[in-house]
Amino acid sequence: MLLLTCSACSHLNPHYDANKAHHRVDGFSNNYLPPINVPFSDIVRWYRESKGKPAAPSQFVQGYHFPLVKTDTAFLRSNRTQTTYTWIGHASGLVQMGGINLLTDPIFSERASPFSWLGPKRKTPLPFPLSELPHIEVVVISHNHYDHLDLPTLKALSKQPGGSPLFLVPLGMQSWMKAQGLTNSLELDWWQQTELNGVKLTFVPAQHWSARGLGDRNRVLWGGWVAQAPNFSFYYSGDTGYSADFADIGSRFGGFDLATIPVGVYEPRWFIKNQHVNPEEAVQIHRDVKARQSIGVHWGTFELSDEPLDQVMGDLPAARARLGLADEAFLLLRHGETRIFAGQ
Numbered sequence: 001m002l003l004l005t006c007s008a009c010s011h012l013n014p015h016y017d018a019n020k021a022h023h024r025v026d027g028f029s030n031n032y033l034p035p036i037n038v039p040f041s042d043i044v045r046w047y048r049e050s051k052g053k054p055a056a057p058s059q060f061v062q063g064y065h066f067p068l069v070k071t072d073t074a075f076l077r078s079n080r081t082q083t084t085y086t087w088i089g090h091a092s093g094l095v096q097m098g099g100i101n102l103l104t105d106p107i108f109s110e111r112a113s114p115f116s117w118l119g120p121k122r123k124t125p126l127p128f129p130l131s132e133l134p135h136i137e138v139v140v141i142s143h144n145h146y147d148h149l150d151l152p153t154l155k156a157l158s159k160q161p162g163g164s165p166l167f168l169v170p171l172g173m174q175s176w177m178k179a180q181g182l183t184n185s186l187e188l189d190w191w192q193q194t195e196l197n198g199v200k201l202t203f204v205p206a207q208h209w210s211a212r213g214l215g216d217r218n219r220v221l222w223g224g225w226v227a228q229a230p231n232f233s234f235y236y237s238g239d240t241g242y243s244a245d246f247a248d249i250g251s252r253f254g255g256f257d258l259a260t261i262p263v264g265v266y267e268p269r270w271f272i273k274n275q276h277v278n279p280e281e282a283v284q285i286h287r288d289v290k291a292r293q294s295i296g297v298h299w300g301t302f303e304l305s306d307e308p309l310d311q312v313m314g315d316l317p318a319a320r321a322r323l324g325l326a327d328e329a330f331l332l333l334r335h336g337e338t339r340i341f342a343g344q
Contacts, residue, residue: 011219015171015189022190022205027218028172032243035218036209036275046271050306054267057310064123064309066300069336073132076338083232083341085258087333089124090301091148093236093260098199098229100137103165104236104260104297105148106130106157112147112302114213120147120302123309127336130156136165138196142238143222144173144212147302151180158182168194168201172220176212190223191252202226204249206240208275226253232341235259235289239298241274242281246288255290257341263316263332264299267307276305279312280319286330287323294330295339 017023022031029035056063071086079096086094090112091105108130113119136157142148158164158181167185169177174187186194188203195201208222224238226249235249235256266278277285279296286294299312313332320330333339 013172013219020189022221024218028210028221029218030207030243031205031245031248033207033241033274037217038271042271046268049268053306054303054308057308059308060310060313066124066309067334068125068127069334069338071127071132071336071338073128073134077132077134079134083257084338085234085260085295085341086338087295087297087335088127089122089335091142091236091239091260091262091298093295093297094133095227095234095258096134097227097232097234098197100197100199101134102199102227102234103133103136103139103157104225105142105238106139106153107147107150108153108156109150112150112304114146120304122301123303124301124335133160135160135162138166138168138199138201140201140225140227140236141167141169141173142206142224142236143170143208143210144176144220145210145239146212147304148239149212154182155180158184166196168203168225170203170210170221170223176220189221198229200226200228202228204235205245206238207243207245208239208241224249226256228253233257235291237261237285237289239275240277240285242277242284246285250289253289255292257292259286259289259291259294260297261285261291261294261330262298263296263312264307264309265305267305267311272305278319279316280322282316283319283323283325283330286325293328293341296330296332299332300335 084096093104095102111119164184171189177185190205193202204224206223211217225236227234233256261282263279263282
């Protein structure tokens with residue numbers, strides 16, 4: 001992870017468009033912040049100050065015994081009409097809307113790592129195996145970090161009965177997908193759209209960075225996704241720091257029925273603020289994008305920062321209270337929990 005963070009770009013961007021401010025000759029940038037490139041001295045400071053943190057959850061959950069819901073996967077496989085969201089864990093979620101099944105950043109592996117024996121290990125079990133998913137029509141990938149782009153999961157999905165889903169990926173990632181044998185993919189730049197079975201899918205900005213290995217920092221783009229059906233609109237932010245991008249998204253789309261926004265992996269703020277929001281900033285994103293309902297993701301599954309995995313269970317309610325947001329407007333689900341959106 002330290003090597004990934006310290007990697008640098010030294011190549012020419014084949015997608016470079018001088019008319020787009022987030023394009024650079026050697027890769028991509030953020031809209032409202034220069035490319036994120038954390039100095040090695042900051043990494044050393046973080047490592048020294050953390051001293052073995054984070055602590056195990058203890059305030060809201062004892063140890064790592066987060067509540068698991070027995071997901072009704074038979075219902076999800078048979079459902080063709082109701083709009084649902086199921087939180088699988090971390091940033092992985094199943095959205096059923098407009099007659100399609102959509103997955104966000106699916107990771108079913110035990111580690112968020114290039115190695116099966118090293119790296120952040122899943123602390124909360126999967127609520128169900130990948131084989132119990134319904135047939136997936138589309139998978140959206142926000143960026144290429146290992147906790148969001150899990151190659152074993154994507155390869156398994158490509159072999160699902162009935163054929164591979166369409167993999168929607170950020171600009172610059174399609175050649176990597178094809179090299180892995182994942183040929184049913186489409187890459188999009190910010191604000192570009194495609195349509196699948198009447199559902200419009202748009203790649204939108206976020207404030208983050210990308211790297212998959214040594215020396216490839218910011219060579220591919222990062223962002224979030226919008227899905228619009230005639231009777232339901234969904235927004236997934238991907239990993240992000242807080243920026244004016246969210247007011248831009250809210251202005252362009254006019255609001256969403258459901259948003260999934262990261263609420264975990266946010267300490268220490270001096271180190272991680274530009275790339276990951278905390279719960280209070282997540283609530284502000286909810287307001288900026290004009291979401292009617294938001295669900296917090298990117299927590300309770302992998303230890304990737306200094307706060308205990310259960311800290312958000314106190315910090316999000318406190319943030320709602322400070323910003324005057326109703327409890328039901330921005331929720332945390334249990335792993336495996338499904339929400340049905342009545343009347344959609």
